[in-house]
Amino acid sequence: MTIDGTSAHVSVEGLRIEVPGADGRSIVIVDDVSFAIPRGEVLALIGESGSGKTTIALSLMGYCRPGARIAAGRVRVGEEEITRLDGERLRALRGRRIAYVAQNAGASFNPSRKLMDQVVEPALSHGLLTREAAEAKAVDLFRGLGLPEPETIGWRYPHQLSGGQLQRLMAAMALLTGPELVILDEPTTALDVTTQIGVLQAFRDTVRKLGTTAVYVSHDLAVVAQMADRVVVLNGGRIREAGAVREIVDTPRDDYTRTLMAAARPAERSDSSKRETPVPLLRVDSVWAGYGGVDRTGQPNIPVLRDISLTLQRGEMLGVIGESGSGKSTLARVIAGLLPASRGEVRLDGGPLPPGLRGRTKEMFGRIQMVFQNADTALNPAHSIRDILARPLAFFHGVTGRAADAEIAKLLDQIRLPKTILSRRAPELSGGQKQRVNLARALAARPDVILCDEVTSALDTIVGAAIIDLLAELRRDLGLAMMFISHDISTVRSICDEIMVLYLGDVAHQGPRAAFETAPWHPYTDLLIRSVPEMRIGWLDDAGGADSLPPVAARSSADLCRFLDRCACRQAGLCDTHFPIRRTLPAGDTVLCHLDALRLGEAAEDYSTA
Amino acid sequence: MIAARPLRWVGRLRPSGKVGLALVLLWALVALLGPLFAPYSIGAFIDQSVFSRPSAQMPLGSDYLGRDVLSRLLSGARYTVGLGAGATIIACTIGTSLALTSAVGRRVFDEAMSRFMDAFTSIPSKILALVMVAAFGSSLGLLLLVTALTYVPGNYRIARSLAVNLNQMDFVQVARARGEPIAYIAVREILPNMIHPLLADLGLRFVFIVLLLSALSFLGLGVQPPNADLGSLVRENMSGIAEGAPAVLVPALAIASLTIGVNLLIDALKGKAGA
Numbered sequence: 054m055t056i057d058g059t060s061a062h063v064s065v066e067g068l069r070i071e072v073p074g075a076d077g078r079s080i081v082i083v084d085d086v087s088f089a090i091p092r093g094e095v096l097a098l099i100g101e102s103g104s105g106k107t108t109i110a111l112s113l114m115g116y117c118r119p120g121a122r123i124a125a126g127r128v129r130v131g132e133e134e135i136t137r138l139d140g141e142r143l144r145a146l147r148g149r150r151i152a153y154v155a156q157n158a159g160a161s162f163n164p165s166r167k168l169m170d171q172v173v174e175p176a177l178s179h180g181l182l183t184r185e186a187a188e189a190k191a192v193d194l195f196r197g198l199g200l201p202e203p204e205t206i207g208w209r210y211p212h213q214l215s216g217g218q219l220q221r222l223m224a225a226m227a228l229l230t231g232p233e234l235v236i237l238d239e240p241t242t243a244l245d246v247t248t249q250i251g252v253l254q255a256f257r258d259t260v261r262k263l264g265t266t267a268v269y270v271s272h273d274l275a276v277v278a279q280m281a282d283r284v285v286v287l288n289g290g291r292i293r294e295a296g297a298v299r300e301i302v303d304t305p306r307d308d309y310t311r312t313l314m315a316a317a318r319p320a321e322r323s324d325s326s327k328r329e330t331p332v333p334l335l336r337v338d339s340v341w342a343g344y345g346g347v348d349r350t351g352q353p354n355i356p357v358l359r360d361i362s363l364t365l366q367r368g369e370m371l372g373v374i375g376e377s378g379s380g381k382s383t384l385a386r387v388i389a390g391l392l393p394a395s396r397g398e399v400r401l402d403g404g405p406l407p408p409g410l411r412g413r414t415k416e417m418f419g420r421i422q423m424v425f426q427n428a429d430t431a432l433n434p435a436h437s438i439r440d441i442l443a444r445p446l447a448f449f450h451g452v453t454g455r456a457a458d459a460e461i462a463k464l465l466d467q468i469r470l471p472k473t474i475l476s477r478r479a480p481e482l483s484g485g486q487k488q489r490v491n492l493a494r495a496l497a498a499r500p501d502v503i504l505c506d507e508v509t510s511a512l513d514t515i516v517g518a519a520i521i522d523l524l525a526e527l528r529r530d531l532g533l534a535m536m537f538i539s540h541d542i543s544t545v546r547s548i549c550d551e552i553m554v555l556y557l558g559d560v561a562h563q564g565p566r567a568a569f570e571t572a573p574w575h576p577y578t579d580l581l582i583r584s585v586p587e588m589r590i591g592w593l594d595d596a597g598g599a600d601s602l603p604p605v606a607a608r609s610s611a612d613l614c615r616f617l618d619r620c621a622c623r624q625a626g627l628c629d630t631h632f633p634i635r636r637t638l639p640a641g642d643t644v645l646c647h648l649d650a651l652r653l654g655e656a657a658e659d660y661s662t663a
Numbered sequence: 664m665i666a667a668r669p670l671r672w673v674g675r676l677r678p679s680g681k682v683g684l685a686l687v688l689l690w691a692l693v694a695l696l697g698p699l700f701a702p703y704s705i706g707a708f709i710d711q712s713v714f715s716r717p718s719a720q721m722p723l724g725s726d727y728l729g730r731d732v733l734s735r736l737l738s739g740a741r742y743t744v745g746l747g748a749g750a751t752i753i754a755c756t757i758g759t760s761l762a763l764t765s766a767v768g769r770r771v772f773d774e775a776m777s778r779f780m781d782a783f784t785s786i787p788s789k790i791l792a793l794v795m796v797a798a799f800g801s802s803l804g805l806l807l808l809v810t811a812l813t814y815v816p817g818n819y820r821i822a823r824s825l826a827v828n829l830n831q832m833d834f835v836q837v838a839r840a841r842g843e844p845i846a847y848i849a850v851r852e853i854l855p856n857m858i859h860p861l862l863a864d865l866g867l868r869f870v871f872i873v874l875l876l877s878a879l880s881f882l883g884l885g886v887q888p889p890n891a892d893l894g895s896l897v898r899e900n901m902s903g904i905a906e907g908a909p910a911v912l913v914p915a916l917a918i919a920s921l922t923i924g925v926n927l928l929i930d931a932l933k934g935k936a937g938a
Contacts, residue, residue: 389840410839418842431833435855445841498841 061089062266063096063113063234068126070108070117070290082121083108083290090283092233095260095267097281097298099274099313101513102484105290110236110270114151115143130234148175152227156239158219162211169207172226181230194225197262198255216377217248221255228263235260238270245376245540246584250596253279253586257593272513274310274317275586278302279593286310299590316518317588319547326368326529327550332403333364334534335388335421335502340397342387353395357383358558361397363551365502365534370525372549372566373538374581379555381538382426385504388536389423401502419449422495426507428487432479438490439475445497464493467530468523485516489523496527504536509544521548542581546570554578557615564642572657575644576620579657614645622648622656680931686924694744697737705738706730706889714900714908726910727900735896736914742892744921746807746876751869753811758818759861763849765819766826777823780816788813788875789882796884806885810872821864825857832856859932866929870922877918893918 070083083105090096098106111117112128115135128135130151138146147153152175155161162171173187182190188207195203198221211219220240227235237256241249257280260267269280277284277298284301286294286309294307305311340361343353357380365371373381386392388399393408400406401420407413425431432441442461446452452460465472468489479487488508495503505524509517525548528535539545545552552569554562554577562575569578583596614633617623627647637643638650646653676684702721703709710725717724723732761780765773792809799805829835830853838852877894879885886892891899896914903911 391836391840410842413842415842418840423837423840425833425837427833431837433834433852433856436851448841448843494837 060091062092062094062131063268064089064129065109065113066127068109068112068128069124070105070112070121071124072121079124081124081290083112086126086285086287086290086292088285088292088295090266090268092266093264094282095257095269095280097269097271097277097284098287099271099277099284100287101272101515103289104287106270106272106287107238108290109287110238110268111153113234113236113268114147114153116147145179148232149179149181149230150232151234151236152230152232154220154223154227154235154237154240157243158223158240159211159216159243161223162219164211167208167210168214168222172207172222172229175226176229179230187229191225191229194228194259195222197259198225199251200225215248217244217252220244220252224256224259228259228265231263233266235265235267236270237267239272241276242271242273246542246586247376247580249276249586250584250593253593256280273586274302274313274514275588275592278588278590279586286313302588302590312515314588316514319518319521319544322525322548325370325550326532327370328367328532330367334367334369334402335365336400336403337361337363337384337388338397338400340384340387340394340399342383342392342394344392347395351395356558358387358394361555361558361560363553363563365536367501367534368528368532369551370528370535370537370549372545372552373536373555374540374542374545374552375555376540378557380558381540381555382506383558384555385423385506385536385538388502388504389421390418391423415449419445419498420501421504422498422500422502423504424491424495424506424508427511428479428484428491429511431491432487432494434478434480437476437478438482441479441490441494442475442497445494449498460497464496467496467527468493484512485519488512488516488520492520492523492527496531500533502534502536504538506538507540508537510540524548541585542569542578543585554581559615559645560643561616561646562642562644564638564640568638568640568642573638573650573653574642574657575646575653576622576648576656577616580619580621614647622652622659624648676931679927683924683927683929683931686920687928690740690744690921690924693737694741697740701731701734701737703731703734705735705891707734714903714906714910717909723913724909726896727902732896732910732913735891736893736917739886739891739893739896739914740917742803742886742890743873743876743894743918746803746810746886746892747869747873747921749807750810750814750872751865753807754814754868754872755818755822755861755865757811758815759822759854761815762819762822762826763853765823766830766853767845767849773823776819780819784816789878792875792879792884793882796879801884801887803886806876806879810875810879813875814868814872818861818864818868822857822861825860826853829853829856862929862932866926869925873918873922893921 066087068083068086069081071079071081074080086109088096098109100106108118108121112123113130113135115128115138117123123136126136133146162168169188169191172191173184176182176187177184191207192203195206200206200218200221214222224240240256241252244252253276269277271277281298283296284298285292286301286307288309293309294301294305301310305314340358341352341356342358343356345354347353361384363371373384375381383392387394390406390408390410390413398405398408401417406417439461442464443457446457446460461475462472470486470489474482474486479490482490492508509520512520521544524535524537527533537545537549546566546569549566551565552563553560554575556577561577572579586592612632614620614628617628620628623629624647633645633647635643635645636649644653648656673681673684708729709721709731710729713725713727713729715721715725721731721733723736726732726735761776765776791813795805795809835848835852838848873894876885876892877897880892880895881898886895893914897911897918900908900911
């Protein structure tokens with residue numbers, strides 16, 4: 054199926070973009086890219102980082118990153134030949150007829166100015182609307198995008214809103230001038246799945262209603278399947294496959310597209326290397342922890358974790374899952390000793406660990422290793438990769454010189470990186486390579502337990518899937534116990550033996566993987582599972598969830614279930630008066646909920662048929 | 664191999680950096696070898712006329728007492744370069760070490776040290792120098808000490824704010840979770856990442872210290888006659904300004920080229936790291 058390039062609203066023909074290389078010759082980063090978008094349709098550009106998808110999207114505004122230039126081809130939007138316009142004419146176009154929504158709205162807003170001032174800015178600077186008219190239109194858009202309190206939300210500052218809300222405000226800013234083309238650059242990648250679903254629905258409904266042509270940049274094929282009419286699959290700056298979304302999702306012809314699809318659906322792994330011993334390798338007993346000062350009873354002012362218990366056997370992989378702010382990383386920090394627990398204790402091989410760093414022996418430090426989420430900041434930019442890997446060897450095991458070189462070579466083998474990277478520094482590596490080095494540094498300590506804090510969250514689907522394969526392999530080969538912290542329940546369900554669901558510091562649901570395959574489960578687990586986009590067109594229409602529940606007026610001042618406000622199956626007179634009990638379900642999992650297995654099962658049933 | 668390495672480093676500097684490096688090297692050479700090439704002794708009265716124009720005998724003319732300006736410049740540069748560089752290095756070493764200890768060490772130390780530095784900053788540097796010189800008499804050692812101490816708090820402030828930020832970084836958390844001693848964290852994890860902003864600060868401090876030395880000389884508290892640093896050369900020949908005498912212009916240009924050279928070099932080093 055092809056579209057006539059001249060009748061389409063947006064057309065790109067033979068686009069080539071180059072950047073100057075180190076040796077003076079130019080490097081082609083986008084080559085021979087052509088596509089067309091009919092008016093009012095949504096085109097998705099999909100690929101991993103480095104595929105040129107953002108570069109192409111930006112070229113639609115006639116913009117290239119510093120150094121890059123459009124070497125050949127033409128870009129046309131409506132009547133305008135973008136590639137032939139000068140700076141002045143492009144400025145008149147940008148933000149007015151072509152608008153851009155960036156990936157990280159949190160970083161894109163100026164923290165010292167009220168949101169309304171920033172949202173109306175493009176309309177005012179192009180002289181399209183008066184201040185009053187712009188504000189009125191902005192409030193309409195806020196309402197359309199499902200923002201709470203649309204009349205007053207604009208008078209707040211960025212830090213007072215959540216990431217999902219900021220992303221919607223950013224879309225409102227882009228749409229305010231009534232652009233004919235909107236470019237959405239990975240607008241939901243930084244969001245939790247439960248937040249993403251609402252933002253996606255709001256974006257799609259608004260774009261549809263206004264009849265705007267849109268370009269949606271993403272690395273997630275499942276999200277694209279919900280948003281786009283047509284898809285262009287990119288790899289290494291070239292088009293691998295292009296067509297209607299249904300063709301791409303149902304009958305992908307290109308190998309690369311199939312790889313993308315496979316990476317999005319993590320394969321089930323049944324090979325558990327768990328070895329049970331009477332005394333578990335790691336045991337966390339009723340741990341409470343938080344930040345801020347400590348009150349008279351010894352509890353922190355900002356409590357984060359409440360009464361967390363878990364055990365980790367040798368070779369076991371425990372998945373810890375929850376949204377941002379659920380306390381997953383805090384739990385890892387407590388075990389690593391970076392944040393002393395205010396109550397409860399952590400035991401390693403039956404022996405209690407001192408709560409903080411002080412008092413822990415070198416052996417204890419070496420046996421528990423934490424891998425931080427963001428490899429960009431977890432590797433010291435001033436050190437070479439060799440220094441980074443050699444330090445734990447020397448520090449924990451006194452291995453230096455030739456023996457250390459041999460062990461580093463072995464580590465590189467395990468993480469599949471070439472020896473040539475040893476002399477480089479972390480900023481010179483790609484995201485996936487950095488995460489591998491991050492992992493290798495933990496392995497260099499020869500640990501028993503590895504705490505992996507969202508190690509794949511900052512990575513592309515394909516790169517992330519490779520890291521997960523690597524983790525599973527290391528666990529099998531080295532018999533390591535791992536705590537795998539993630540916000541992605543589909544990954545956790547595919548690789549972990551045990552799963553723990555945290556909600557605002559409470560263990561909402563905990564049990565073996567099998568219990569997470571079918572209902573009954575905790576209402577929050579249900580929400581998490583339903584929020585993961587499926588590779589199925591029309592999933593977003595079927596998925597409810599975006600409609601917010603009315604807030605609950607607590608009937609007693611007692612501690613209540615923290616999920617109450619968002620729970621679809623809460624029971625008046627029970628959930629709003631008493632703290633829930635921990636009950637065991639038939640599959641051996643425990644939930645923190647008033648409802649029993651039967652009613653939880655019914656609730657999940659209701660949703661899937663609704 | 665090893666000999667080739669510094670040259671490659673020079674080759675990578677941008678042009679302004681090469682100019683800076685040349686100026687710094689020139690002044691380092693003058694400081695080291697200047698007196699050997701000075702045609703006359705520093706205190707010798709050569710000419711009957713004061714503020715004379717350059718001649719074959721005296722390439723830069725004579726000063727307000729008829730002494731040879733070139734000789735005084737060649738002999739005086741070592742005080743400015745030596746005292747300036749020495750005091751800068753002492754100030755930055757003390758300031759940065761204390762700052763690192765504050766950042767990675769206990770809160771109590773940080774609080775106490777920061778308040779002490781605040782108090783120290785409130786003492787006017789020239790008054791402090793005045794009191795010290797009055798109490799102990801002017802000597803090169805004392806000048807070095809006074810100028811160094813004066814600039815410790817400023818360096819401490821900057822280094823501490825850099826170190827505190829770096830201390831929050833994940834790679835420092837990783838080192839802590841590994842049980843590394845705080846000395847390792849300070850020196851190996853934090854220090855290498857703050858070296859470039861600190862170099863910029865070092866250049867600035869050097870300029871301040873050269874100016875402070877000149878000011879002290881102006882007040883008669885600095886390097887004592889017949890010796891003179893570049894600042895004293897400017898001060899003692901002030902009356903020649905109306906005639907545009909080289910005796911006052913050349914030392915002023917010397918101070919300018921030295922401080923500009925240091926800063927050009929440091930800025931170029933910074934740029935190299937950023938690229």
